[in-house]
Amino acid sequence: MKTARLNRLFNPQTGRCFDVAVDHGFFNEAGFLAGIENLPKAIATLVAAAPDAIQLTIGQAPHLQALPVRPKPALVLRTDVANVYGNQLPRSLFSRIIADPVEQALRLDAACVVVNLFRIPEQPEVADQCIQNILAIKPLCDRFGMPLMIEPLVFQPNAKAGGYMVDGDPQKIIPLVRQAVELGADIIKADPTDDVSIYHKVVETAGGIPVLVRGGGRVSDEVILQRTADLIAQGARGIVYGRNIIQHPKPAAMTRALMAVLHENITPAQALKLLA
Numbered sequence: 196m197k198t199a200r201l202n203r204l205f206n207p208q209t210g211r212c213f214d215v216a217v218d219h220g221f222f223n224e225a226g227f228l229a230g231i232e233n234l235p236k237a238i239a240t241l242v243a244a245a246p247d248a249i250q251l252t253i254g255q256a257p258h259l260q261a262l263p264v265r266p267k268p269a270l271v272l273r274t275d276v277a278n279v280y281g282n283q284l285p286r287s288l289f290s291r292i293i294a295d296p297v298e299q300a301l302r303l304d305a306a307c308v309v310v311n312l313f314r315i316p317e318q319p320e321v322a323d324q325c326i327q328n329i330l331a332i333k334p335l336c337d338r339f340g341m342p343l344m345i346e347p348l349v350f351q352p353n354a355k356a357g358g359y360m361v362d363g364d365p366q367k368i369i370p371l372v373r374q375a376v377e378l379g380a381d382i383i384k385a386d387p388t389d390d391v392s393i394y395h396k397v398v399e400t401a402g403g404i405p406v407l408v409r410g411g412g413r414v415s416d417e418v419i420l421q422r423t424a425d426l427i428a429q430g431a432r433g434i435v436y437g438r439n440i441i442q443h444p445k446p447a448a449m450t451r452a453l454m455a456v457l458h459e460n461i462t463p464a465q466a467l468k469l470l471a
Contacts (some may be wrong), residue, residue: 196340203269203306204248210408211408214248215241215450216437218273221252224280229443234258238440242268244450248306250435253293256303267307271344275328279315284353288321292328297335309344309384310334311376314367316352326378333379334449345380347371361411363389365396372402381403386411391425398430407418408435416470420463423456433457445470
């Protein structure tokens with residue numbers, strides 16, 4: 196039953212979720228490792244700050260699940276690996292799903308699995324691989340009661356933006372979010388639009404499927420806290436932030452500050468004081 200696992204992700208009082216993404220090492224990019232060189236230590240720090248969930252890979256999830264802590268953040272398991280993030284892209288791009296993804300998630304006591312849905316300029320083959328991944332994992336998720344998070348990502352041209360730069364154009368984000376819903380997502384993890392004030396249109400096109408917003412690259416504390424508050428006001432059901440937590444000088448404090456914005460409705464200015 197998916198409801199039981201969804202209840203482990205979403206706060207019962209607010210209906211919102213903060214998932215801290217630390218699955219970056221899966222993608223073989225040196226720049227992604229900043230802040231998580233010692234991942235067991237990073238996970239322990241995050242667990243102490245008590246986010247709703249932590250997003251990990253099959254090789255690193257045991258560090259979370261072995262901790263004798265109660266309550267403990269829910270595990271969101273990354274099930275696909277890709278090579279599309281570098282400043283200089285390789286000759287052949289791929290997005291591959293792990294073997295027996297839902298069985299592995301069940302063995303690790305995951306509350307959710309996540310898989311990408313890329314839209315990369317001039318790379319339709321990668322989009323095809325992503326769709327095949329989703330089509331393969333969706334019936335398994337339904338069979339075993341595992342919530343499926345789909346992550347629609349619209350990239351800018353690599354020659355223009357220099358690697359892993361998402362496109363905040365709502366005319367590109369919204370159709371891809373809708374495709375993720377049509378493919379059977381239980382949760383959507385999507386980028387913010389360049390104009391945050393229209394993010395309600397992304398939420399609307401999801402048709403009741405909860406939308407969690409990606410954090411993207413590192414920005415100032417003021418920007419990420421204000422953006423979070425604005426996105427929640429637009430109807431987003433939560434956030435999935437990685438580098439803005441793990442590369443922060445005070446990752447636990449930033450986690451607590453964002454949790455307060457998300458679940459206690461404090462203002463960004465009040466949240467900033469928690470980082471002092």
